[in-house]
Amino acid sequence: ALGRYSNALGFMAERRERQALASYRKTLSIRMASPEQPIEGLSGGNQQKVILARWLARDPKVLIVDEPTRGVDVGAKAEVHQILVQLAGRGIAIMMISSELPEVLAVSDRIVTMRRGRITGEMPGIEATEEKLMELMALD
Numbered sequence: 001a002l003g004r005y006s007n008a009l010g011f012m013a014e015r016r017e018r019q020a021l022a023s024y025r026k027t028l029s030i031r032m033a034s035p036e037q038p039i040e041g042l043s044g045g046n047q048q049k050v051i052l053a054r055w056l057a058r059d060p061k062v063l064i065v066d067e068p069t070r071g072v073d074v075g076a077k078a079e080v081h082q083i084l085v086q087l088a089g090r091g092i093a094i095m096m097i098s099s100e101l102p103e104v105l106a107v108s109d110r111i112v113t114m115r116r117g118r119i120t121g122e123m124p125g126i127e128a129t130e131e132k133l134m135e136l137m138a139l140d
Contacts, residue, residue: 024053028083045076050130066097071079090122101130113137 021035021136028049032042041048055063068084069077086106088094098104104111108125113136121136 005134018114020057024056027051027077043076044072048072048080049083052080056087060092062093062095064095064097067099068096069100069103072083079104101133104128104133105130115139 018035024030025032030042030049030139031044032046037095039047040116042050052065065084069080072080078089081103084094084096088109092108096104096107105125108128111119111123111128111133112119113127115137118140120139123132123136
């Protein structure tokens with residue numbers, strides 16, 4: 001991603017970097033005191049959004065997120081879910097790995113269940129319920 005923010009000589013083009021930061025702050029609703037604030041000083045939800053912004057800066061076609069809302073409050077969870085749905089709407093394939101069934105049900109178009117490293121089932125998100133997913137996860 002740094003290549004996008006450097007000039008022909010390889011130096012950082014700070015103006016482009018600041019513009020990208022402002023864009024991602026707005027698009028992802030990242031709340032921070034200043035652009036220089038260390039990520040460690042942000043809330044869990046804002047840390048997750050900064051990490052998403054870093055990956056989005058690479059203009060991915062596929063985004064793999066593993067437990068994207070672990071350790072964040074309920075409000076931030078909803079924001080992260082909304083962001084993932086918007087990204088999918090823009091044509092980015094999202095592969096989400098989550099142990100939280102309500103989260104999986106809330107944002108998935110297709111769900112694949114696994115147990116002991118093997119796929120045990122697959123179904124469209126619209127047909128999925130917690131009970132059906134639990135049954136699939138129990139299969140060997």
